[in-house]
Structures are given as C-alpha cells and as structure tokens.
Amino acid sequence: MKNRLKVLRAERDWSQAHLAQELGVSRQTVNALETGRYDPSLPLAFKIARLFEMPIESIFIDEEG
Amino acid sequence: MSFKSFKPLGVRGALLVFAVSLGLGLIGGVLGVILSEQPGVAGFAMTAVMLSLVMAAALSICVWWWRHLDEAAREAHKWAWFWGGTSGMAVGAVLLMALSLRRDEVVLPQWAGETPPELLLNGMMAILLFQLAGYGLAWAWWWLGRR
Numbered sequence: 001m002k003n004r005l006k007v008l009r010a011e012r013d014w015s016q017a018h019l020a021q022e023l024g025v026s027r028q029t030v031n032a033l034e035t036g037r038y039d040p041s042l043p044l045a046f047k048i049a050r051l052f053e054m055p056i057e058s059i060f061i062d063e064e065g
Numbered sequence: 066m067s068f069k070s071f072k073p074l075g076v077r078g079a080l081l082v083f084a085v086s087l088g089l090g091l092i093g094g095v096l097g098v099i100l101s102e103q104p105g106v107a108g109f110a111m112t113a114v115m116l117s118l119v120m121a122a123a124l125s126i127c128v129w130w131w132r133h134l135d136e137a138a139r140e141a142h143k144w145a146w147f148w149g150g151t152s153g154m155a156v157g158a159v160l161l162m163a164l165s166l167r168r169d170e171v172v173l174p175q176w177a178g179e180t181p182p183e184l185l186l187n188g189m190m191a192i193l194l195f196q197l198a199g200y201g202l203a204w205a206w207w208w209l210g211r212r
Contacts, residue, residue, distance in 0.1 A: 020073075024135070025073070025135035025136070025137065026073040026135050026137070026138060028137070028138075028208065028211075029135050029136070029137035029138065031211070031212065032137055032208075032211035032212075033137075035211065035212070037210060037211040038137050038140070038211050040136070041136050044136060
C-alpha cells in the first residue's frame with residue numbers, strides 16, 4: 001500500500017528517528033513504512049493519522065479502491 | 066484498540082538480552098554437569114527442576130524482549146519463524162531421515178553419538194540448528210526486502 005508518510009515527514013522537517021520516537025517504533029520500521037513495503041496495523045495507522053492530524057485515507061492510498 | 070508505545074531496545078538492549086541469555090545457558094550447563102553426578106531418581110528430579118527453572122527464566126527474558134519490539138519487528142520474527150523455521154526443519158529432516166534410513170551406507174562421525182539417547186539428543190539438536198539457520202536467513206530476508 002502506498003502512503004504519503006515520507007512527504008508529510010519532510011514537510012515537517014522531521015528525521016526518521018524523530019518520527020519513530022513519536023510513534024514508538026524503530027527507525028527501521030519507519031523506513032519500511034515509508035517505502036510502502038510494510039503496511040501498518042490499524043492501531044499504528046490511527047496513531048500516524050493522529051500525529052499528522054489528518055484522516056487515515058489522506059495518508060494511506062488504497063490502490064485497489 | 067491499543068498500540069503501546071515503547072522505547073526500542075536498540076543494540077545495547079539486544080546485547081543485554083544476548084548476554085543474560087548466554088549467562089543463563091552457562092548457569093544451566095554448569096548446574097547440569099554438577100547435578101549429573103547425583104545418582105538415582107532424586108538426581109533426575111533435581112536436574113528436571115533446575116532445567117525447568119532455567120527455561121522459565123529464559124522465557125521471562127523472551128517475554129520482556131518481545132514486549133519491547135514494535136509491530137514490524139514482531140512480524141519479521143513471526144514470518145521468519147514460520148517460513149524459515151519450517152524450511153530449515155524440512156531440510157534437516159530430509160538429512161536426518163536419509164541418514165537413519167541408509168545406515169549401511171552412511172558411517173556416522175563419532176560426535177554424532179553412539180548410544181540411542183545420544184543419537185536422539187543430537188538428532189533433536191541438529192533439527193533445532195537447521196530451524197535456527199532457516200529462521201536467521203528468513204529474518205534477514207524479511208528486513209532486506211523492506212529497506
């Protein structure tokens with residue numbers, strides 16, 4: 001699943017390490033999320049949405065939809 | 066719905082887990098050798114109790130470590146244990162079964178054991194090693210694919 005995490009993070013001038021700390025995950029996990037090679041669980045997706053103050057569907061793109 | 070925040074263990078945490086596990090293994094090994102000198106049912110019971118305690122401690126470390134992993138790290142371990150462990154077990158089982166079915170052609174090295182208990186134990190350990198090798202490879206594969 002594609003997502004806009006990398007763009008949103010860059011807009012805020014955050015490092016992957018900072019985002020990882022905010023989300024309570026490892027930097028490797030943030031990297032895997034940003035490359036779209038790992039899809040987060042619903043709780044983590046909601047947490048990401050809350051952090052960026054955006055709806056989930058604005059961050060994660062459902063390619064089959 | 067909950068997603069527990071945590072502080073990732075990092076290299077130091079992983080090394081600590083490794084060191085404590087190694088220490089536990091060492092304690093278990095030394096105590097096992099000492100208790101092996103004890104004869105009879107009492108000696109057997111003491112060995113079983115000691116090993117149970119060591120394993121319980123090891124599992125406690127495992128639980129603590131697991132709680133400090135994030136969801137992607139857990140997913141990597143679950144995937145690796147299923148696919149890597151199963152594949153490793155399959156490879157090991159083929160080898161062990163081939164060896165056990167073709168005893169006339171194959172001469173086992175001395176370290177493989179001679180008595181039935183030795184052969185049983187070494188066979189189990191060999192399968193475990195194959196599983197761990199497969200698990201390690203699969204774990205690395207999972208993360209390499211998500212870099």
